[in-house]
Amino acid sequence: MIIGVPKEIKTNENRIALVPAGAEVLVRDGHQVIVEDQAGVGSGFSNEDFKSVGATIGKDADEVWSRAEMIMKVKEPIEPEWGRIRDGQVLFTYFHFAAAEELTQAIIKSNSVAIAYETVQLPSGELPLLTPMSEVAGRMAVQEGARILERVAGGRGILLGGVPGVLPGNVVVIGGGVVGTNAAKMAAGLGANVTILDLSLERLRYLSDVMPANVNLLHSNRHNILEQASRADLLVGAVLLPGAKAPKLIKREDLSLMQEGSVIVDVAVDQGGCIETIKATTHEDPTYVVDGVIHYAVANMPGGVPRTSTLALTNATFPYARTLAARGWQESCRRDKALALGLNVVNGKTVYPGVAEAFGLPLVDYAEVL
Numbered sequence: 001m002i003i004g005v006p007k008e009i010k011t012n013e014n015r016i017a018l019v020p021a022g023a024e025v026l027v028r029d030g031h032q033v034i035v036e037d038q039a040g041v042g043s044g045f046s047n048e049d050f051k052s053v054g055a056t057i058g059k060d061a062d063e064v065w066s067r068a069e070m071i072m073k074v075k076e077p078i079e080p081e082w083g084r085i086r087d088g089q090v091l092f093t094y095f096h097f098a099a100a101e102e103l104t105q106a107i108i109k110s111n112s113v114a115i116a117y118e119t120v121q122l123p124s125g126e127l128p129l130l131t132p133m134s135e136v137a138g139r140m141a142v143q144e145g146a147r148i149l150e151r152v153a154g155g156r157g158i159l160l161g162g163v164p165g166v167l168p169g170n171v172v173v174i175g176g177g178v179v180g181t182n183a184a185k186m187a188a189g190l191g192a193n194v195t196i197l198d199l200s201l202e203r204l205r206y207l208s209d210v211m212p213a214n215v216n217l218l219h220s221n222r223h224n225i226l227e228q229a230s231r232a233d234l235l236v237g238a239v240l241l242p243g244a245k246a247p248k249l250i251k252r253e254d255l256s257l258m259q260e261g262s263v264i265v266d267v268a269v270d271q272g273g274c275i276e277t278i279k280a281t282t283h284e285d286p287t288y289v290v291d292g293v294i295h296y297a298v299a300n301m302p303g304g305v306p307r308t309s310t311l312a313l314t315n316a317t318f319p320y321a322r323t324l325a326a327r328g329w330q331e332s333c334r335r336d337k338a339l340a341l342g343l344n345v346v347n348g349k350t351v352y353p354g355v356a357e358a359f360g361l362p363l364v365d366y367a368e369v370l
Contacts (some may be wrong), residue, residue: 099246205370
Protein backbone atom coordinates (compact mmCIF):
# COMPACT_ATOMS: atom_id res chain seq x y z
CA MET A 1 0.00 0.00 0.00
CA ILE A 2 1.08 3.60 -0.58
CA ILE A 3 0.74 5.56 2.66
CA GLY A 4 0.82 9.35 2.52
CA VAL A 5 1.65 11.65 5.42
CA PRO A 6 0.91 15.29 4.54
CA LYS A 7 2.06 18.28 6.55
CA GLU A 8 -0.62 19.55 8.92
CA ILE A 9 -1.86 22.98 7.83
CA LYS A 10 -4.23 23.86 10.66
CA THR A 11 -3.02 26.99 12.48
CA ASN A 12 -0.06 26.20 14.76
CA GLU A 13 -0.48 22.45 14.31
CA ASN A 14 3.01 20.98 14.46
CA ARG A 15 2.25 17.31 15.06
CA ILE A 16 2.77 14.60 12.46
CA ALA A 17 0.84 11.35 12.11
CA LEU A 18 3.81 9.04 11.60
CA VAL A 19 7.31 9.09 13.10
CA PRO A 20 10.43 7.67 11.40
CA ALA A 21 10.32 4.51 13.53
CA GLY A 22 6.83 3.78 12.20
CA ALA A 23 7.82 4.58 8.63
CA GLU A 24 10.71 2.14 8.95
CA VAL A 25 8.37 -0.70 9.96
CA LEU A 26 5.92 0.04 7.14
CA VAL A 27 8.71 0.09 4.56
CA ARG A 28 10.06 -3.15 5.97
CA ASP A 29 6.57 -4.62 5.60
CA GLY A 30 6.73 -3.85 1.89
CA HIS A 31 4.71 -0.62 1.76
CA GLN A 32 5.66 2.73 0.29
CA VAL A 33 5.61 5.76 2.61
CA ILE A 34 5.46 9.30 1.19
CA VAL A 35 6.00 12.12 3.69
CA GLU A 36 5.44 15.71 2.61
CA ASP A 37 8.52 17.94 2.59
CA GLN A 38 9.23 19.28 6.11
CA ALA A 39 6.09 17.66 7.55
CA GLY A 40 7.89 16.43 10.65
CA VAL A 41 10.00 19.48 11.48
CA GLY A 42 7.54 20.88 14.03
CA SER A 43 7.81 17.66 16.02
CA GLY A 44 11.57 17.46 15.71
CA PHE A 45 11.84 15.03 12.76
CA SER A 46 13.75 16.10 9.66
CA ASN A 47 13.34 14.95 6.06
CA GLU A 48 16.61 13.07 6.46
CA ASP A 49 15.18 11.16 9.45
CA PHE A 50 12.45 9.79 7.19
CA LYS A 51 14.67 9.23 4.14
CA SER A 52 17.16 7.26 6.23
CA VAL A 53 14.50 4.62 7.00
CA GLY A 54 13.31 4.28 3.40
CA ALA A 55 10.48 6.81 3.19
CA THR A 56 10.08 9.05 0.14
CA ILE A 57 9.82 12.82 0.54
CA GLY A 58 6.97 14.32 -1.49
CA LYS A 59 7.68 17.79 -2.80
CA ASP A 60 4.25 19.15 -1.84
CA ALA A 61 0.80 18.24 -0.55
CA ASP A 62 -0.61 17.62 -4.02
CA GLU A 63 1.94 14.88 -4.66
CA VAL A 64 1.28 13.16 -1.32
CA TRP A 65 -2.51 13.25 -1.62
CA SER A 66 -2.58 12.23 -5.29
CA ARG A 67 -0.35 9.18 -4.84
CA ALA A 68 -1.47 7.82 -1.48
CA GLU A 69 -4.02 5.05 -1.06
CA MET A 70 -4.20 5.80 2.67
CA ILE A 71 -3.66 9.23 4.19
CA MET A 72 -2.48 9.44 7.79
CA LYS A 73 -3.12 12.77 9.49
CA VAL A 74 -3.49 14.22 12.96
CA LYS A 75 -6.25 16.80 12.55
CA GLU A 76 -9.31 16.72 10.32
CA PRO A 77 -8.87 17.83 6.70
CA ILE A 78 -9.64 21.53 6.42
CA GLU A 79 -11.18 23.25 3.40
CA PRO A 80 -8.01 23.65 1.26
CA GLU A 81 -7.51 19.87 1.54
CA TRP A 82 -11.04 18.75 0.65
CA GLY A 83 -10.47 18.98 -3.10
CA ARG A 84 -7.47 16.65 -2.82
CA ILE A 85 -9.43 13.73 -1.35
CA ARG A 86 -10.02 10.93 -3.87
CA ASP A 87 -12.79 8.42 -4.37
CA GLY A 88 -12.04 5.34 -2.26
CA GLN A 89 -9.06 6.90 -0.48
CA VAL A 90 -8.74 5.90 3.19
CA LEU A 91 -8.36 8.79 5.64
CA PHE A 92 -7.11 7.84 9.10
CA THR A 93 -7.16 10.83 11.46
CA TYR A 94 -9.19 12.77 14.00
CA PHE A 95 -12.43 14.07 12.46
CA HIS A 96 -14.90 15.16 15.20
CA PHE A 97 -17.62 15.18 12.55
CA ALA A 98 -20.55 15.83 14.90
CA ALA A 99 -19.31 19.38 15.47
CA ALA A 100 -18.45 20.07 11.81
CA GLU A 101 -21.29 19.84 9.28
CA GLU A 102 -19.34 21.33 6.34
CA LEU A 103 -16.55 18.82 6.85
CA THR A 104 -19.07 15.99 7.08
CA GLN A 105 -20.69 16.98 3.80
CA ALA A 106 -17.29 17.37 2.12
CA ILE A 107 -16.25 13.85 3.13
CA ILE A 108 -19.61 12.44 2.03
CA LYS A 109 -19.16 14.06 -1.38
CA SER A 110 -15.57 12.81 -1.68
CA ASN A 111 -16.69 9.16 -1.57
CA SER A 112 -13.68 8.38 0.63
CA VAL A 113 -13.37 6.11 3.68
CA ALA A 114 -13.14 8.14 6.88
CA ILE A 115 -11.81 6.25 9.90
CA ALA A 116 -11.86 8.53 12.94
CA TYR A 117 -9.32 8.06 15.70
CA GLU A 118 -11.78 9.36 18.27
CA THR A 119 -14.43 6.66 17.79
CA VAL A 120 -12.23 3.56 17.69
CA GLN A 121 -13.55 1.86 20.83
CA LEU A 122 -12.56 -1.25 22.76
CA PRO A 123 -15.16 -3.58 24.34
CA SER A 124 -14.30 -1.99 27.71
CA GLY A 125 -15.51 1.36 26.38
CA GLU A 126 -11.97 2.76 26.24
CA LEU A 127 -11.12 5.03 23.29
CA PRO A 128 -7.49 4.02 22.72
CA LEU A 129 -6.66 6.58 20.03
CA LEU A 130 -8.32 9.46 21.85
CA THR A 131 -6.81 8.63 25.23
CA PRO A 132 -3.22 9.87 24.66
CA MET A 133 -4.35 13.26 23.38
CA SER A 134 -6.96 13.49 26.15
CA GLU A 135 -4.15 12.91 28.63
CA VAL A 136 -2.13 15.73 27.08
CA ALA A 137 -5.12 18.09 26.80
CA GLY A 138 -6.23 17.44 30.38
CA ARG A 139 -2.80 18.30 31.73
CA MET A 140 -2.46 21.31 29.44
CA ALA A 141 -5.88 22.61 30.53
CA VAL A 142 -4.53 23.25 34.01
CA GLN A 143 -1.14 24.46 32.77
CA GLU A 144 -2.82 27.01 30.48
CA GLY A 145 -5.53 27.86 32.98
CA ALA A 146 -2.98 28.58 35.69
CA ARG A 147 -1.11 30.92 33.34
CA ILE A 148 -4.27 32.77 32.28
CA LEU A 149 -5.27 33.27 35.92
CA GLU A 150 -2.23 35.51 36.30
CA ARG A 151 -3.20 39.17 36.35
CA VAL A 152 -0.90 39.99 33.43
CA ALA A 153 -2.99 37.58 31.33
CA GLY A 154 -6.26 39.18 32.46
CA GLY A 155 -7.10 36.70 35.19
CA ARG A 156 -7.96 37.12 38.86
CA GLY A 157 -4.35 37.05 39.94
CA ILE A 158 -4.68 33.66 41.65
CA LEU A 159 -1.86 31.22 42.34
CA LEU A 160 -3.59 27.86 42.21
CA GLY A 161 -1.48 26.31 44.95
CA GLY A 162 -1.74 29.26 47.31
CA VAL A 163 1.01 29.80 49.92
CA PRO A 164 1.12 29.30 53.70
CA GLY A 165 -1.49 31.63 55.14
CA VAL A 166 -3.36 32.02 51.82
CA LEU A 167 -5.90 29.47 50.61
CA PRO A 168 -5.28 27.68 47.31
CA GLY A 169 -7.37 28.35 44.23
CA ASN A 170 -10.47 26.35 43.36
CA VAL A 171 -10.42 24.16 40.27
CA VAL A 172 -13.68 22.59 39.10
CA VAL A 173 -13.56 19.78 36.54
CA ILE A 174 -16.80 18.76 34.82
CA GLY A 175 -16.31 15.16 33.71
CA GLY A 176 -14.26 12.43 35.34
CA GLY A 177 -12.97 10.66 32.21
CA VAL A 178 -9.44 10.73 30.85
CA VAL A 179 -9.33 14.51 30.35
CA GLY A 180 -10.90 15.25 33.72
CA THR A 181 -8.69 12.79 35.58
CA ASN A 182 -5.51 14.24 34.10
CA ALA A 183 -6.65 17.82 34.72
CA ALA A 184 -7.43 16.96 38.33
CA LYS A 185 -4.05 15.27 38.80
CA MET A 186 -2.24 18.35 37.53
CA ALA A 187 -4.31 20.77 39.58
CA ALA A 188 -3.97 18.63 42.71
CA GLY A 189 -0.22 18.42 42.16
CA LEU A 190 -0.06 22.22 42.15
CA GLY A 191 -1.85 22.21 45.49
CA ALA A 192 -5.23 23.54 44.31
CA ASN A 193 -8.54 22.65 45.90
CA VAL A 194 -10.09 20.41 43.19
CA THR A 195 -13.63 19.19 42.60
CA ILE A 196 -14.56 16.64 39.92
CA LEU A 197 -18.19 16.24 38.87
CA ASP A 198 -19.33 13.12 37.04
CA LEU A 199 -22.61 11.31 36.40
CA SER A 200 -21.23 7.83 37.08
CA LEU A 201 -21.14 6.78 40.72
CA GLU A 202 -18.94 3.86 39.70
CA ARG A 203 -16.43 6.29 38.20
CA LEU A 204 -16.57 8.52 41.28
CA ARG A 205 -15.87 5.52 43.50
CA TYR A 206 -12.85 4.63 41.39
CA LEU A 207 -11.55 8.20 41.50
CA SER A 208 -12.03 8.22 45.26
CA ASP A 209 -9.51 5.39 45.48
CA VAL A 210 -6.83 6.95 43.25
CA MET A 211 -7.05 10.71 43.80
CA PRO A 212 -5.19 12.62 46.52
CA ALA A 213 -6.93 14.17 49.51
CA ASN A 214 -7.26 17.62 47.92
CA VAL A 215 -9.61 16.24 45.21
CA ASN A 216 -13.30 16.22 46.09
CA LEU A 217 -15.84 14.16 44.16
CA LEU A 218 -19.37 15.25 43.47
CA HIS A 219 -22.30 13.80 41.54
CA SER A 220 -23.00 15.87 38.45
CA ASN A 221 -26.36 17.60 38.27
CA ARG A 222 -27.34 21.15 37.37
CA HIS A 223 -27.57 22.33 40.99
CA ASN A 224 -24.09 21.04 41.83
CA ILE A 225 -22.55 22.34 38.60
CA LEU A 226 -23.81 25.87 39.23
CA GLU A 227 -22.80 25.83 42.88
CA GLN A 228 -19.26 24.74 41.99
CA ALA A 229 -19.01 27.14 39.04
CA SER A 230 -19.75 30.06 41.36
CA ARG A 231 -16.69 29.11 43.45
CA ALA A 232 -14.34 28.24 40.61
CA ASP A 233 -11.19 30.16 39.78
CA LEU A 234 -10.59 27.68 36.96
CA LEU A 235 -13.36 25.57 35.40
CA VAL A 236 -12.35 22.75 33.04
CA GLY A 237 -14.95 21.32 30.64
CA ALA A 238 -14.05 17.65 30.17
CA VAL A 239 -17.28 16.08 28.94
CA LEU A 240 -17.31 13.51 26.13
CA LEU A 241 -20.06 11.62 24.34
CA PRO A 242 -18.05 9.48 21.87
CA GLY A 243 -18.64 10.68 18.31
CA ALA A 244 -21.52 12.98 19.31
CA LYS A 245 -21.91 16.65 20.21
CA ALA A 246 -21.11 17.54 23.79
CA PRO A 247 -24.05 18.63 25.98
CA LYS A 248 -24.18 22.30 27.01
CA LEU A 249 -23.83 22.19 30.79
CA ILE A 250 -22.95 25.85 31.45
CA LYS A 251 -25.43 28.29 29.88
CA ARG A 252 -24.77 31.93 28.97
CA GLU A 253 -26.80 33.15 31.93
CA ASP A 254 -24.78 30.95 34.29
CA LEU A 255 -21.66 33.05 33.68
CA SER A 256 -23.16 35.75 35.90
CA LEU A 257 -22.62 33.38 38.85
CA MET A 258 -18.89 33.10 38.17
CA GLN A 259 -16.24 35.42 39.54
CA GLU A 260 -14.87 38.14 37.29
CA GLY A 261 -11.49 37.12 35.94
CA SER A 262 -12.13 33.42 36.44
CA VAL A 263 -11.13 31.10 33.60
CA ILE A 264 -12.96 28.44 31.60
CA VAL A 265 -10.94 25.91 29.60
CA ASP A 266 -13.32 23.81 27.49
CA VAL A 267 -11.43 20.76 26.25
CA ALA A 268 -14.69 19.48 24.69
CA VAL A 269 -14.56 22.25 22.05
CA ASP A 270 -13.64 19.66 19.37
CA GLN A 271 -17.10 18.17 19.88
CA GLY A 272 -18.87 21.53 20.08
CA GLY A 273 -18.01 22.27 23.70
CA CYS A 274 -19.92 21.81 26.96
CA ILE A 275 -20.07 25.58 27.60
CA GLU A 276 -22.76 27.43 25.65
CA THR A 277 -20.54 30.47 25.06
CA ILE A 278 -17.56 28.51 23.76
CA LYS A 279 -16.14 28.90 20.27
CA ALA A 280 -12.95 27.39 18.91
CA THR A 281 -9.81 29.50 19.19
CA THR A 282 -6.18 29.05 18.11
CA HIS A 283 -2.79 29.01 19.81
CA GLU A 284 -2.16 32.42 18.24
CA ASP A 285 -5.27 33.97 19.79
CA PRO A 286 -6.39 31.51 22.48
CA THR A 287 -8.75 33.49 24.72
CA TYR A 288 -11.72 35.82 24.70
CA VAL A 289 -13.96 37.24 27.45
CA VAL A 290 -17.70 36.85 27.91
CA ASP A 291 -19.40 38.54 30.88
CA GLY A 292 -16.08 38.94 32.66
CA VAL A 293 -15.12 35.26 32.36
CA ILE A 294 -12.06 34.36 30.29
CA HIS A 295 -12.69 31.53 27.81
CA TYR A 296 -9.86 29.35 26.46
CA ALA A 297 -10.92 27.00 23.67
CA VAL A 298 -7.96 26.03 21.50
CA ALA A 299 -9.26 23.16 19.37
CA ASN A 300 -5.85 21.51 18.98
CA MET A 301 -4.36 21.99 22.43
CA PRO A 302 -1.86 19.11 22.14
CA GLY A 303 -0.43 20.83 19.05
CA GLY A 304 1.21 23.26 21.48
CA VAL A 305 3.51 20.49 22.70
CA PRO A 306 4.04 18.63 19.43
CA ARG A 307 7.04 16.53 20.35
CA THR A 308 5.31 14.95 23.34
CA SER A 309 1.96 14.76 21.56
CA THR A 310 3.29 13.18 18.37
CA LEU A 311 5.13 10.44 20.23
CA ALA A 312 2.15 9.75 22.49
CA LEU A 313 -0.32 9.68 19.59
CA THR A 314 1.71 7.51 17.24
CA ASN A 315 2.39 4.98 20.02
CA ALA A 316 -1.37 4.38 19.98
CA THR A 317 -2.28 4.80 16.30
CA PHE A 318 0.57 2.95 14.62
CA PRO A 319 -0.55 -0.65 15.32
CA TYR A 320 -3.92 0.14 13.70
CA ALA A 321 -2.25 1.89 10.75
CA ARG A 322 0.01 -1.11 10.21
CA THR A 323 -3.00 -3.42 10.17
CA LEU A 324 -4.88 -1.19 7.72
CA ALA A 325 -1.88 -1.13 5.42
CA ALA A 326 -1.44 -4.91 5.54
CA ARG A 327 -5.05 -6.04 5.18
CA GLY A 328 -6.93 -3.09 3.74
CA TRP A 329 -9.68 -1.27 5.58
CA GLN A 330 -12.50 -3.77 4.96
CA GLU A 331 -10.69 -6.88 6.13
CA SER A 332 -9.12 -4.99 9.04
CA CYS A 333 -12.52 -3.77 10.22
CA ARG A 334 -14.10 -7.18 9.75
CA ARG A 335 -11.49 -8.68 12.05
CA ASP A 336 -11.43 -5.88 14.63
CA LYS A 337 -14.71 -4.55 16.01
CA ALA A 338 -12.90 -1.72 17.81
CA LEU A 339 -11.43 -0.45 14.55
CA ALA A 340 -14.76 -0.92 12.75
CA LEU A 341 -16.29 1.55 15.23
CA GLY A 342 -13.84 4.09 13.83
CA LEU A 343 -15.72 4.05 10.52
CA ASN A 344 -17.73 7.28 10.32
CA VAL A 345 -18.35 8.00 6.63
CA VAL A 346 -17.76 5.34 3.98
CA ASN A 347 -18.23 5.86 0.23
CA GLY A 348 -20.74 8.65 0.80
CA LYS A 349 -22.67 6.80 3.53
CA THR A 350 -22.83 7.88 7.16
CA VAL A 351 -22.19 4.81 9.31
CA TYR A 352 -21.62 6.32 12.78
CA PRO A 353 -24.80 7.03 14.81
CA GLY A 354 -23.56 10.20 16.50
CA VAL A 355 -22.74 11.83 13.16
CA ALA A 356 -26.04 10.85 11.56
CA GLU A 357 -27.96 12.13 14.59
CA ALA A 358 -26.09 15.46 14.67
CA PHE A 359 -27.18 16.41 11.15
CA GLY A 360 -30.28 14.31 10.49
CA LEU A 361 -28.51 12.11 7.96
CA PRO A 362 -29.56 8.59 6.98
CA LEU A 363 -27.66 6.02 9.04
CA VAL A 364 -26.25 2.90 7.39
CA ASP A 365 -25.08 -0.02 9.50
CA TYR A 366 -21.32 -0.26 9.10
CA ALA A 367 -21.66 -4.00 8.59
CA GLU A 368 -23.26 -3.23 5.20
CA VAL A 369 -20.11 -1.49 3.93
CA LEU A 370 -17.93 -4.38 5.04
